[in-house]
């Protein structure tokens with residue numbers, strides 16, 4: 001067994017992907033930039049400012065740092081409005097049960113999210129206490145696919161990356177895990193997450209047997 005698991009938040013623990021999409025879409029519409037759910041897929045795991053820059057690039061638009069700041073603030077206000085209504089019912093299927101299975105087996109559990117809203121979300125859904133280590137967008141300077149968020153997590157756990165399994169739904173997140181030397185379980189579509197060591201559709205019914213399907217355990 002691994003010694004710890006590091007979980008991404010958006011798309012693994014809670015389904016905030018549609019909320020991010022709605023908020024970004026409203027900003028893109030104002031700028032007359034065509035922005036699809038497929039484009040949104042590429043923004044998963046990417047920081048707020050980098051996401052804004054990628055959307056501007058789709059529309060071939062250039063904006064000053066001040067304008068980018070104002071746009072991302074507006075996006076976040078809309079996003080926060082949506083997530084402020086979150087409750088424990090928004091936890092993705094099987095996640096709470098899996099976290100308890102891990103704790104009972106003596107594995108440590110950490111958060112590795114790009115989101116600066118992670119503390120608010122974890123509190124809203126009542127999962128804050130289940131994570132021994134929490135690393136989020138407020139603690140890092142390089143967004144996924146840079147491995148910083150997971151490396152900092154392993155460091156705070158006092159473990160080597162090879163001892164921690166990362167759970168990720170984003171292409172950028174799987175790349176971050178692999179670049180950092182972590183075994184990685186992709187949560188979602190195998191055609192998108194083929195760089196992961198194993199891909200599962202969701203964490204419904206997930207238990208300790210999942211680790212047997214990883215080459216390193």
Ligand code: B16
Nearest residue numbers: 009010044045048113114115116117
């Ligand atoms: P915020 P994760 C990521 O969270 C999201 O996938 C990504 O869409 C978002 O832009 C990023 O957090 C920053 O979020 O604007 O709340 O700081 O998947 O790494 O948990």
Ligand code: MG
Nearest residue numbers: 008010011170
């Ligand atoms: Mg994610």
